[in-house]
Amino acid sequence: MTGRRSRRSPARLALLTALTAALTASCGLLPAGAQGGGREPVTVMTWAPERTGATDKPGMPAMAEAIARWVNASGGVDGHELKVLTCDDGNDSEGAAACARRAVREDVVAVVGSYSQHGRSFLSPLEAADIPYIGGYGVTGEEFTSPLSYPVNGGQAALLAGNGRQLGEECGRVFLVRPDTVAGDALPGLLDAGLAGAGAGAAVDVPAPESAREYTAQAARVLSAGPSGSAKPDCVTAVLGDRTDTFFDTFRRARAAEGRDVRIASVLGGVDQSLVDRTGGARGPYEGAYVTGWYPVASDDRWAPMRRVIRDHAFDDNRIDPADAGVQTTWIAYEVLRRAVAEVDADRVTARAVHRVLDDGLSVGTGGLTPELRWRFEDLLAARDHPRLVNAEVTFQTVRSGRLTATGSGPHDLTGTLGATP
Template sequence: MTWAPDQTRATNMPGMPAMAQTFARWVNAQGGIDGHELRVLTCNEQNSAAGAAACARRAVRENAVAVVGSYSQNGRAFMAPLEAAGIPYIGGYGLTEDEFTSPLSYPVNGGQASLLAGHGMQLAEACRRVSLVRPDTLAGDKLPSLLNSGLRKASHRSAVDIPAVEDAAEYSRQAARARERAGAEDGCVTAVLGERTQTFFDSFRRLPGNGGSGSGDGRNGANGGRENGDPVRISSVLGSVGQPVIDRTGGAHSPFEGAYVTGWYPEATHKSWEPMRKVIREHAFADNRVDPADAGVQTTWIAYTVLKTVIESLDSDRISSVQITHALDRGARIDTGGLTPPLRWKYEDLLAAPGFPRIVNQAVTFQVVRDGRLVAQKPGFVDVGTAVLTAP
């Protein structure tokens, strides 16, 4: 099963179930996974605890062998039913602590913990002061300490914490406070509001003195996202800002031109994504939900790559959730073709960070928006494990 919220007032991730179905069409067209037909169930998690629990109960009821590549902020609601039924959770989006504490969770990225810690490291090199605008939710409450752990690694002062309603229609008050507290001298405003990040920066660019929508001046890529000469830089993390958002808001003339962005994976144009792009071209059937530049779609591809590799390693006529869990626990090693470092979930591979002991992928990428495209700010992966370990 793959679940994600759709048609809600907060963050929606319809591309994740759509990518799961695309993956199934691809492998089944080639005879399945080691001869097994892959049947994918999808569920609308609805961005609610009740919705997440309902999806988990359905996975149990329909005997799903795994929940793969899913998105939810409601870890407590879905992990308990899965644990009771022995169903592994492979490659969730990484929003909740439960995904990094449950013995049945097998994350493929470092979640929000690695993104925020990494983003702090990225911003520390360019920003004198940082304002963080984040959701006023339980999950959002964890973000300031994670960002600060990355800032502190570079002996930087802590960020100003600005909570905001996750599904607000505008953020002018928070935008004004964020800009004021960041300061005019090399200040940075970072927003991590999921789908509402675009709404926040729309409010930000409308502040007096910002001069409307930022068009970029060719120097923004080096300067870190300055809107029409405004001395305050803007930034975010993948999932809150990505190529689809940049395209929708004007490409090279987007207010995100020059913004710093921390991601889990290589930029969307990297050659490592070509196998996924080929599958999408041939099996998504013009489904515009499946955007190869979307972080949710990318995470789902990697998660199903894990499932495929594990099932092939079993060489069994019958596949069960217990077999998959045992294979992962015994140290099945997953090569994702350069999209992540090699993945393995044996005890010695776990980061064992407070609150995030199940992290095995400690890598992030530093990116920047140049000419309307997310490109690498520096090549390769950056290890943020020590920053995550020092987060309170």
């Protein structure tokens, strides 16, 4: 039989098409961008400063875009295509407000996994539009007071208090080099609360320009103080964001000239594995440094799913560093979003619906990266000045043989310490 084509009746073709569609959907094989059952896309925004020359976090919006590609390649979020908008807040209040106003105009259902130092500027527009702010970096106090904010970590407050607890156990006198900004003014009290929790005295406060090119004056102030007389070494912790390495570069040269034994420390975000690697690893200046973080060390197997997404969907985007605390926070925040959208389970997801789900007791597991996250009133830890705090855990780490390594039994819960902060 040649020259003949198989013919199928319209009814049979319709049946085959319906069966194929049903099988595809049941296997989770919706094509990228498909909207199962006519479901509308879910649009969110992720923002961060990217090109300011100060504290930039370009990896956070880049990670959000990679997550969207991964999610959509897998059929979307509960059948919804995930659309991610990004915004550079310029590290100023006007830029932060402009990003928030754009989020309102674009009718996003949430702002997810973002960084900004200007909480007052961006939260007011979001609150007026009932848009939840999920998993901010925690650098502002407003992120822990706004009823529309759903933090996934303890923010700068937990890091500084935890760093104080860590250094109080290891050091004699402690110096804090921090930005001479409104946000920076809150840091000494937090570090001192942690030091007090370890039975140590208050730190010496050393304010510094946030975006300085060198920190000779601040290094000299630390080194000119002279030995404290304690059996433990003096320590200097720097919390300057992207400028932390600039300070330590100045400091280590000055320390070598003085011949002083002053240990160095920071919080994750100021010192991370990529910085240790590019400055010489085990032979570099960060060997032996004390570091406080929110999450398990970057080499921990619990980060394997995130690393797979970066490998398969980031397309060699060098903005994304899996050891960066901002990238890690964005990953966790999008897990919260995915769970919330699935719980809404509607063809059209709204910001108000996501807000309601989060308030009604949605419980989000993160594979051990954080404790179970939940934001009901009874789950809030009621730490002073941080009423929205639900996760006050930190990890203590030390650079050993060129690798950030967890120390102690950890994680350490700083709820009580933050509650005692003046």
